[in-house]
Amino acid sequence: MSYIITPDIVRYACTCGLLKPISNLYFCRYCTQLRCSFCVCHEVDTNFCGKCSENIPSSEARVKKNRCGNCYICPCCEQELSTRIASTKTLSDTEDTKTTPKKMYYLSCQFCRWSSRDVGIPDQSTVTGGWPERENVHANQLQELVDMYKAIVLAQKQQQEKDKKKQRGKYLSYTDRTGVTAAALRKRIGLPAELTHPLLRSKPKEPEPAVAKTEVEKLPIELFTEPINLMDITTVDQRLLQPEAQPTTVDKLFPVHKQLSIKRTLRCKSCEHNVSKPEYNPSSVKFKIQLFAYYHIPEVRIVTVEPLRAGQSCELILKFTNPSQHQTTITILELNLEQQEVEEAEVAPSFDNMENLSLQEKQQMSLPSMLSQPSSLMSMSTRSPTITVKPRKISENVNCDVDVPSSTFILPPRDDAAEYDDSGDTHNIQDDTKLVKWRKSNKAYVKLNVTPKEDLGLNSDVVCGFTMQHVYTNTITGQMDKKEPQKYDHKVKVFLHLGKLVGSE
Structure with a gap:
């Protein structure tokens, strides 16, 4: 039997209405809803360098423009640069004729063979730094712009505070009751009557406006007389990698600091609980919290499907896997896209x-x-703050009917040791032989009959769907008096892409 494990073959309907494979979904155990990457809040947990694995605080990363100070990437191919050793001979202090080797270091790319020597960067005597940085000719003008906009923001904040004080003027403050105002207090302790920010005391110098020129410098004669060598001209990506200089030729490319990576924390928008939280250590790939749907929702895979013909019933074998540590009962229900349950959460007053x-x-x-x-x-x-989320309508074109079985089937809990046990299963489960064809451990192979619609054309994509209802055991109880796990029925809409429609016999 050959398994079809392409992610786009079997897709689940998220709470927001998008269709995603089970590997791209999260399951919030507190509000018991499926969440995708579009209906969770993304928060930056830590900043780190992917090469040296150094954690960098957010304030320092903001100053360094989200780039590592020790690691570099190649300006040509954007691969990581490695430090190479080169030995040079230097004269000894005791004897003029005797030379001693000295280690020097330079940057080299092992992918495109670019090196720092190609652009004239001198070799360094230490491994970790000392590489010269290219000065930005527009640094002063940019700093003037930053200072001017900071002053504007501060002025707006002070104006907002004054407006708030005017609105609260009808209420008496403690200084008014005692007869001592804020201006009198400042005068008594020796402070000036009005305190303003240093940037607002002296108005920053506004940058000089750009002036259009009527005369433009002529192009160099070499552009018309000499042939153009495309190997010496930089590409658009190479220029945008260094926006402060934007070199036009490859001999002016300098090493670029490696951009920092982040670890994200994903939070549910409805209950504000974490569904994914990584470890703090940059070299660790584990998670403190990993509420992936793959570990809570039964997985559905297509095993075999008969040739699809319009208007004819075909046999479909599906594999259901229970990933949880609790036994579950699965019921296949009819898919109804017209009556979607829309639950709008109440917004708490603030x-x-x-x-x-x-x-x-x-x-x-x-x-x-x-x-x-x-x-x-x-x-x-x-009271937990809630957000009203209106799910969008599922826009999947279902053109195949599924014969919904009347019976249910049970999936035992996951057992890792049972994968290597060939002696047989010990679960005494009475299955419907027309529905369950074979089972092992926490897996069951289920037979369904599907019928493509008669108006489908040749080589049309056949899509079917059903609602999978399974018993979910919630081990997190919201009330202190209920210590036992709560069980309830959870419904998930599943869509299957069965393949192309073939001709009739």
Whole structure:
């Protein structure tokens, strides 16, 4: 039997409506929903260099423009540069005629054979650094622009704070009750009457505006008289790799600092729990939290399928695998795309939308009333912020009907040792022989009958689908009094691409 394991053959419907293979989906155990990469929050956990495996704080990475200070990549092919050793002879201090070898280091690319010697970079006496950096001729102008925009941002923030103080002017402050204002306090301790940011005290110099020129320098005569050698001209990718210089010829290419890599933490948008969190160590490929759907949702694979003919019933053999540590019961239901369940979460009221609340609700959410009623304060702190997510309509063209079986089948829990045990299974399960053809360990081979629609043309793609309902055992309980795992039915829409339609007999 040959297994079809192409990712696009079997796809699952995510909660947001997108179709993804099971290897690209996550399963949130708290809200018990499937999540794809588009319906989770991506957060940067750590920044590190993929070559030297050094963790770099986010503040330092921002200063270094998200690049490593010790590792370089090739400016031609963007591969990692390696340090090579070259020995040179130097005169000894004692005897003029005697020479001693000295180790020198240079950068070389093992892929395209580019080296730092090709552009005239001198060899260094140490391995870890000292490589000269190309100066940016527009550094001063860029710094002036940065200072000017920083001053504009600070001025906007101060204006917003003044507007907030005017709105709160009708309430008495503690300084007004005591008769001592903030200006009097500053005067008493010897500070100036008004404090502003250093960037706002002296207005930064605005950069000189660009002036259009009517006369343009003439092109060099060599462009018209000498043939062009494309091997000496840089490509667009090579120029964009160094935007501050944008060299036009290959003899002006300098080594580029390697860009930093990140480790991402994925968080569910509805309950804000982590579905994926990696280890802090850059050299580790393990995860602290890995709620992948592959470890919780039964996997479906196509084993065999008969030749597909329009209007004729064909036999389809599917393989169901239970990846969890708990026994599950699978029921195959009919797929109904017209009646999709849309669950909109309630958005918790916050202090940002107080203008939309009534006077009574504002009084209940005020701080003195919360302090007098501890129960309301506890409920406000434990309420998880939710986001209203409207799933999109599934746009899969299903053109094949599936005969839904009336019986169910059971999948035992996963047992890694059973893969190497040929003595036989010990599970005494009474299966429907018309549905389950063969089973071993946590796997079962199920037979289904599919019928392509009669109006399909030759070589058309045949797509069928069904709803898989399985019993999920949730080991994480939300309430403290319920310590036993909770079991409930979880439904997943599965779509199968069976292949091309062949002609009739």
